Amino acid sequence: MTPAFEKLARPIQKWIRTQGWSELRHIQSQATHAIIGGNADLIIAATTAGGKTEAAFLPLISQVLDDPAQGGGFDLLYIGPLKALITDQAGRLEEICREMELPVTPWHGDVSAAVKTRALKAPRGILLMTPESLEALFIRRGPEIPGLFGATRAVIIDELHTVLDSERGVQMRSLLTRMELAIGRPIRRIGLSATLGDMELAKAYLRPDDPGRVVLLEAQGGDAELMLQLRGYISGDKDEKTPPADHQIARHLFRNLRGTDNLVFAGSRQSVEIYADQLRSLCEEERLPQEFYPHHASLSRDHRDFVEKRLKDTAKPTTAICTSTLELGIDIGDVACVAQIGAPFSVAALRQRLGRSGRRAGQPAVLRQYAVETRLTPHSDYVDRLRLGLIRSVAMIDLLLEGWCEPPRPQALHLSTLVHQILSVIAERGGASAGRLYRVLCQEGPFKNVEARVFTDVLRALGDPETALIEQGDDGLLLLGRVGEKLVEHYSFYAVFQTPEEYRLISGGKELGTLPIQNVMAPGMMLIFSGRRWLIQEIDDRAKVIVVVPSKGGIPPIFGGNPGDIHDRVIVRMFAILEGNSAPAYLDRTARDLLDEARRHYGQLGFSASSTAAFSETRFAIATRVGTVKTTTLALALRSEGFAVETHDGFLTVTAKDRQDDLVLTIRQIALGAQITLFSDQTNLIFEKFHPYLTRTLLELDASGARVDERALPELCRQIAIKRPEGR
């Protein structure tokens, strides 16, 4: 055994021997040296089954055993984003700690109150929590926080890459700062993460005040060989002999995936239902046992557990048709192949998904990408002619092969989460001064981009008698107001993210899952859900329950959602592909023809030489050549100047009301720095949980930080206005 092994506590060494490990993995040795040899914050980056949990916990538990704390609460705090992950990890840690009399306490909404009460009475060992449960602890038991975490040596943040700059990530960092302030010292932070494109940014998120001192350990190598194919399909065939594109794809999946474990990422819940239904029918037609199952967040926990268990069970071949539910989190074992239908929304997601395949030594990772484009007619729009879905798929695969993926977004203001944390700090302490709130949240905490003036405006908005979230006591202390008290009292307060209203779908007394309320439903209608077909029997609008029975026909429901942000670099690569002339070897015949066709149309539209094209005196296209945020910003600016604008990947379609409007002139004026209003009264700015309590001015400021990039506008318009050298 290695020097690292010798550093571990005796009981841990004994446990390792009983596991039959011949040696520690490299990342585990490195982590042992870093954790036992120093006191720095740490990021351990490796794939899902890379042994990260043990890499962090074996040395940390060793420290606890070799140098036990005398009281002062839990020794180690683990924060995980999923209940299932916490249950999984608690089980693994209990195995390690069983002989050592170190308690392991999983703590989330499904854990019984008895377990929680016991842990609070004698707080020690390892506590595993969700960010929401930690939030609840601060609000319900604020004064007990120093006693519970006074001796805590380290906090382990699992799946760090999934939180980073998200609402939940900001909430978590705020809680950690508040915990450090409550106990009067920093607590070592250890992040467990998938490998990111830019790990420097992850360091800054883990410890914003001192990212330079964060040690980064990355598991090296392990890159399996990649087998790759992109197949092109054309939908909207008039020819009756050719089946529709989705049938062709379903048949191809059926022929190639049957008999093994696979993941098919279909892009949306609706599309998951469509393909699951078709694959089920194919099994029935061929009189074969069922092995294709849908998996997405609207399906019941029971059904999802069933699919996850089947994936783990090596005896039964299983293919899950899924959304990002199966992209991260609990281990489902190795799969033979990952299929992706339609272009993914980020290279980071594509990489994470592909990481589910090719994990066994000697096995290649297999990616099957399916691109669906519409059949062209003489009237087809230019965006259809440019085959943007196929081009984006190629761009993302290119970038994946180069090892690039999207870095976390630049830090937004997060005013909705700030409102939440203001209420939470007041609840924790029973009241707080404005100065203290500013210090805790904005100076020490994660809301560093919020200036004092903006912070004061937020407090004023919350204190407005109409809003009544907070009020000022006689001594100047800020207290919860009438509405604020009600909000904080209810358990729905702890989560910082918004959730839509839904119907529950019931059949034979069993819940099938949930359905967003925007679906227009009536008894007698037929529905595809959970991969099967149903007839609606009755609807209870007040209880939000729909009762269904099995049927022969049906259509898939709408699940809604918001368009995602495509990164600048992906769009830049798409244009490079449109302007290039070689075709990647992994394209099939149809995909290659579609790519040629896209390039031909790109040239015919004149985009090689100019960034604008006119279809008539009032209808134009602009090639922005940049990602969603900047493209959307230009769209808002042009709308406020009276143009009608549609957005696409790297393109805008612009319609002028009359021919007097000169688009080119407007673009030139913006390029020269003309002042433009981006938001009109009609622009919806409420998309996060606590946005309804803020003023219009604050909402515009919040949107400016995250959804638009006003400063990039003049340069963007300069680039659009100039002629491009032909053939570049």
Next chain:
DNA sequence: GACCTGCTGCGGCGTG
């Protein structure tokens, strides 16, 4: 033109 995640305290009732 998309996806995902989470939740306390207490009253009422049944059982040992």
